[in-house]
Amino acid sequence: MSRRGAHLAALALLCADAAAAAGAGAAAPGVVAPRGLTARAQADYMLNCMGCHLADGSGAPGKVPSVRDSLVRLASSAAGRRYLVEVPGAAQSRLSDLELAQVLTWMVRNLSAPGVPRGFADFTAAEVAAYRRTPLIDVRAARAQLLKEPP
Numbered sequence: 221m222s223r224r225g226a227h228l229a230a231l232a233l234l235c236a237d238a239a240a241a242a243g244a245g246a247a248a249p250g251v252v253a254p255r256g257l258t259a260r261a262q263a264d265y266m267l268n269c270m271g272c273h274l275a276d277g278s279g280a281p282g283k284v285p286s287v288r289d290s291l292v293r294l295a296s297s298a299a300g301r302r303y304l305v306e307v308p309g310a311a312q313s314r315l316s317d318l319e320l321a322q323v324l325t326w327m328v329r330n331l332s333a334p335g336v337p338r339g340f341a342d343f344t345a346a347e348v349a350a351y352r353r354t355p356l357i358d359v360r361a362a363r364a365q366l367l368k369e370p371p
């Protein structure tokens with residue numbers, strides 16, 4: 221099997237795992253998501269986001285900002301969470317509201333260098349639906365402003 225074939229086979233396995241878990245529905249608050257949900261979120265990240273953000277979230281200097289230090293800070297305020305959903309790469313992706321909520325949660329939990337605070341609340345489909353359709357006018361200015369404010 222070619223390298224590409226092996227890569228696709230690995231993705232297919234991830235997807236099959238996710239499909240099996242999808243029937244289990246979303247995890248209740250405070251309950252750790254079943255492994256399949258995490259696997260699907262990771263596969264969605266790999267297919268839709270990793271091309272720009274890279275496997276570890278470090279991005280490309282000058283083009284795609286590293287999310288390794290920003291996600292936890294941004295996800296800890298209402299305005300910051302809104303920004304994380306509204307940012308074009310997220311809002312305009314082909315992911316459903318639930319899938320995007322799970323990818324954002326996966327990103328915060330897996331790409332954050334400082335680690336995730338105990339009280340971190342996973343993103344929900346309702347939260348994504350509420351913010352997704354309002355476009356950000358000036359993404360860079362919004363990001364700079366949010367990261368300037370004390371956490």
Ligand code: HEC
Nearest residue numbers: 268269272283284285287290304307308309310313359363
């Ligand atoms: C074509 C490149 C590209 C793709 C693909 C992409 N992004 Fe992004 N992303 C960016 C850039 C560039 C920024 C910085 C803000 C801006 O200019 O839009 C960003 C910022 C973000 C941020 C804000 C993080 C911060 O620290 O400001 C989040 C969250 C995010 N992207 C999520 C996603 C998700 C989820 C996906 C996949 C569904 C995705 N992105 C796909 C380029 C991309």
